[in-house]
Amino acid sequence: MEKALIIGASGGIGQAVCQQLTGRGVAVTALSRSTDGFDLTDPDRVHHILEEIPGPFDLIFVASGALEIKGSEPEKTFRTLSAQAMMDQFALNAVGPALVLRHAARLLPRDRRAVFAVLSARVGSIGDNRLGGWVSYRAAKAAVNQIVHTASIELARTHKQAICVALHPGTVKTEFTRKYLGRHPAVEPDEAAANLLNVTERLTPADTGAFFDWAGKPVPW
Template sequence: MRDVLIIGSSGGIGSALVQAHQARGDHVVGLSRSGDGFDVTDPDSVAHHLGRLAGPFDQVIVASGALEIGGAAPEKTIRAVRKDAMMDQFALNAIGPALVLAQAHRLLRKDRRAVFAVLSARVGSIGDNRLGGWISYRSAKAAVNQIVHTAAIELSRSHPQSICVALHPGTVATPFTAAYLGRHPAVPAGEAAQNLMGVMDGLTPAQTGVFFDWAGSEVPW
């Protein structure tokens, strides 16, 4: 049995991860805005909720995030960028995970292998960007990739067996993506959760600080 903390546990992928971990006998602690008033963008809320946890955990997964915030759809062109919409994206998709990662040293086990995973997105890859658009969301995800990579370097010094990674879950059929699927194939949230768990289970400390997709393939920065 593993002790698992899932941030964003009420979302499509987050709730599927909770169910999948519980089904295999893990002890799961879930935190979310709707269920617990946990606001990942608020430092006080993060400190309050995470400070109440005994820990440590074998696995911490940050599954919070959003493609559309406050009705602001992803931009089709750089000309559509608006300050508030971009700030909202960075607050939720980059700063939020960073605030949680700031407490990773206390949340993760030191005496054995432990995984800290942040759900990112392939569109956050600079090297893989050939379509443009979605400026704010792409930029926020690129930022969280850098945050994860940097945190992994620091964490490996205090937690030599730690694995800190960014994960692309693939295109998942959830309310998060419903308006943007179009003709793109999508997998159910439960299948995505199983895929992500399989990737995390197979990682070693030598792979910390890397960006992987749902199949375990490395994604370019």
């Protein structure tokens, strides 16, 4: 039986990913801040919990993240930039996944294909940024893209069949995006989860280190 580790399992996308995987007969280990105290902004807690988890996993999926942290909304202009809000974004959306990736070599198998996927966002693309704004969130997502790419290089040296990627889920109807949907087309979490898992199933080791959207199309860095 395949095994999966889902980080951020109580969120809209994370919960849907768990349900999709369970329905496909995958043994799921689910971690979240609300149910397990797995706080990505607490390095000691992350290390302690992951050190105790027996691997290996065929899929590790980091679905944690936030657009608003401690009431700070995405900036419309640099004039509203807050150093603390920016650091909070980096702590959760970039440093957090990096802390999980630190354990990837032990938690992924060396003798078969495995995927480590991190939820990113198209707004983290530098090449696709034409609107500006959302400085802290954009920068944190751009940072996690670099982290994923760098981790993929290191993993490839010891885990030849490992695939480490950043994924853009599209706009999903969750509490995370409720205030920002506007007229943007959005999908339910179940559909988003199915799309993302379909992408992970089609990936090959040649795709490691890349950034894909929910349809499996490459996103510019």
